[in-house]
Amino acid sequence: MRALKEHLPETEIVLRPERADDPAIRYAVVWKQPPGVLSELPNLSAIFSLGAGVDHILADRTVPDAPIVRVVAEDLTSRMSEYVVWRVLDHFRKGSTYRAQQAAGLWNEHRQPAAGDVTVGILGLGELGRDAAAKLRTIGFKVAGWSRTERRIEGITTFHGAEGLAECLAVSDILVVLLPLTPQTRGLIDDDFLSRLKTETPLGRPVLINAGRGGLQLDSAILRALNDGRLMEASLDVFEREPLPRDSALWRHPQVFVTPHAAASSDPAALAPLIARQIAAHERGEPLENVVDRQAGY
Structure with a gap:
């Protein structure tokens, strides 16, 4: 609220409307x-997601049937790419193996x-996926990417549609x-999905990193794939239930790295000027940017 007020000093900002049908909002x-x-705000012109x-x-x-706007921010994109590069490099350079050796005093x-x-495959080639792909290419990885509809990106092998997945x-x-969470992607990472991964890789077996949405995965399917050898390791920032229940086996699994949905935490100071700019432009009659396609879900 404070960050928005700095960029919209003449606009009244409330944390929660006192009246459910406040016409001023x-x-x-x-x-x-x-x-x-x-649902009861009669004059709502746009909804911004943080x-x-x-x-x-x-x-x-x-x-209500008002435009829903995604906040596309360089800060948020950079934070996600930092997380992706960090986790890819940690798995690639055998971080868990060397940490275990350090604890045991082993020099191997x-x-x-x-x-x-x-090859690092990225499912989802929106702003976040494209930026992460570019940074991974700079390090030297081969990068493949998948999206629902066709995209062509220089230096990346791209796939689309069901066959392309x-x-x-x-x-x-x-x-x-x-990936975003939509009716089509909910529960995507299941036993069948994980069985379609490569059986052998230069690292030994495949690695899974999910920093999208917890609803994309079935936690139990990931555990089965780790235990039966279809997956070598996993980094998970999102889960079916959040916070992750304390009795979840994912907390203690030696091949799983857990973070608490912290891959790309939003910084109000970085998002506020972008939201304020859009509101000011919309008040001048200009169109909103990054409007969500409700049917597609993103």
């Missing part, structure tokens, strides 16, 4: 809003492939998932 900035809180995803907004069936060197021998899985040594 024209814009809503939300993250996991209580169901129904937006995160990269909008599934938390669309999950409320009472959301392990064979290390070159980055150019490893299978092809992308088949070439990926490390798989990074950055």
Whole structure:
């Protein structure tokens, strides 16, 4: 609220409307809003999401028919790419193996492939996926990417559609998932999905990194794939239930790295000027940017 006020000094900003049908409220900035809180605002012109995803907004069936806007911010994109590069490099350079050796006082060197021998597959080629792909290419990895519809990106082998998804899985040594959560992607990472990954990679077996949405995965399927050898390791920032229940086996699994949905935390100071700029432009009659396609879900 304070950050927005700095950029919209003449605009009244409230944390929550005192009246459910307050006609003065024209814009809503939300993250996991209580169901129904937006439905009674008669003059709502736009809804801004404080995160990269909008599934938390669309999950409320009472959301009014106002444009929903994704905040595309360089800060948020950079944070996600930092996370992706960090986790890819940690798996690639055998971080868990060497940490275990350090704890045991062991001095053993392990064979290390070159980055150019490893293909990182990225599911989701929006702003986040394209930026992460570019940074991974700079390091030297081969990069493949999948999107729902066709995209052509220089230096990246791209796939699209149902057939293309299978092809992308088949070439990926490390798989990074950055997809939005939609009815079509919910529960995507299941036993069948994980069985379509490569059986052998330069690292030994495939690695899974999910920094998209917890609803994309079945936690139990990932555990089965780790235990039966279909997966070598996994880095998971998102889960079916959040916070991750304390009794979840993912907390203690030696081949899993857990972070608490912190891959790309939004910084209000970075997002506020972007939201304020859009509101000011919209008030001048200009069109909104990054408007969500409700049917597609992103």
